Amino acid sequence: MSGSSNDEDDTTDREHREVGRGLLDEEMGPSGAMAHLYRGEIHRMRFWRERLDRTTNWAVIILTAILTWAFSSESNPHYVLLAGTAILCVFLTIEARRYRGYDIWRSRMRTLQRNVFAYGLDPSQGLEDPDWRVTLSKDYRRPRLKVSRMEAIAHRLRRVYLPLFSVLLGAWVLRILAFANRPWPESAAIGRIPGSVVTAIVALGYVGLFVVALNRKTWHAETELMTEDLRKK
Numbered sequence: 001m002s003g004s005s006n007d008e009d010d011t012t013d014r015e016h017r018e019v020g021r022g023l024l025d026e027e028m029g030p031s032g033a034m035a036h037l038y039r040g041e042i043h044r045m046r047f048w049r050e051r052l053d054r055t056t057n058w059a060v061i062i063l064t065a066i067l068t069w070a071f072s073s074e075s076n077p078h079y080v081l082l083a084g085t086a087i088l089c090v091f092l093t094i095e096a097r098r099y100r101g102y103d104i105w106r107s108r109m110r111t112l113q114r115n116v117f118a119y120g121l122d123p124s125q126g127l128e129d130p131d132w133r134v135t136l137s138k139d140y141r142r143p144r145l146k147v148s149r150m151e152a153i154a155h156r157l158r159r160v161y162l163p164l165f166s167v168l169l170g171a172w173v174l175r176i177l178a179f180a181n182r183p184w185p186e187s188a189a190i191g192r193i194p195g196s197v198v199t200a201i202v203a204l205g206y207v208g209l210f211v212v213a214l215n216r217k218t219w220h221a222e223t224e225l226m227t228e229d230l231r232k233k
Contacts, residue, residue: 034116041109048102052095056160059091063164067171074179079190081172082202085165092161096152100145107146111136150212157213165209172202 066084070076115132118125129135147155157165180187188195 034112038109038112038116041105041112045102045105045109048098048105051098052102055091055095055098059088059095059161059164062087062091063168067167070171070175077190078172078175078179078188079198081168081175082190082198085168085205088161088164088168092153092156095156095160096149099152099156100147100149103147103152104139104143104145108136108139154212154215157209162209162213165206169202169206 063084066080066087070078070081111129111132114128119127176184176187185195185199188198190198
């Protein structure tokens with residue numbers, strides 16, 4: 001039984017080495033099926049990356065327009081900035097959904113990079129995931145979202161939207177303090193809603209955003225750099 005197990009291990013290791021070696025041999029090289037597969041995953045990932053960027057661009061454009069209008073006249077109401085916060089929440093939801101799709105293609109690309117190209121360039125480091133073929137095969141047979149909705153929202157908050165929300169909050173406070181003729185929190189009132197209630201709702205909303213964005217937990221996004229030092233060698 002021990003000899004059979006060793007033979008199986010040798011066969012598996014030889015298969016892994018053949019995949020890595022084939023990428024660098026002249027007769028196979030980058031024109032092999034694996035290289036074409038990798039190129040296709042790069043194309044899909046780039047397409048979804050562009051969709052993410054378009055959502056962010058629209059969010060920034062609308063934010064700029066709202067800020068410009070809010071400060072263009074003293075008669076313009078301050079609550080338009082709060083409406084801008086609601087609009088940003090809509091864009092955040094859309095972008096989080098797109099990020100979950102983007103992660104499908106990115107995870108496949110990273111699987112190929114870590115277990116094929118990295119191994120082919122330096123087999124002495126071994127394989128990070130000996131079962132990467134099985135994992136990738138299952139994902140091709142039945143693609144699934146690997147990132148939860150809350151993780152995607154937290155990721156986009158940390159990377160993009162938390163600074164945008166912070167800008168809106170600062171602009172709202174500045175707009176009230178600069179143009180209001182009543183003391184805070186009376187000046188934050190919206191119609192018949194007292195300013196204290198509005199302030200409490202805004203504070204609770206932003207506390208919730210910060211809690212979601214800064215919550216430390218296990219991330220399932222493929223090799224996302226959440227806490228690593230990018231300059232660490």
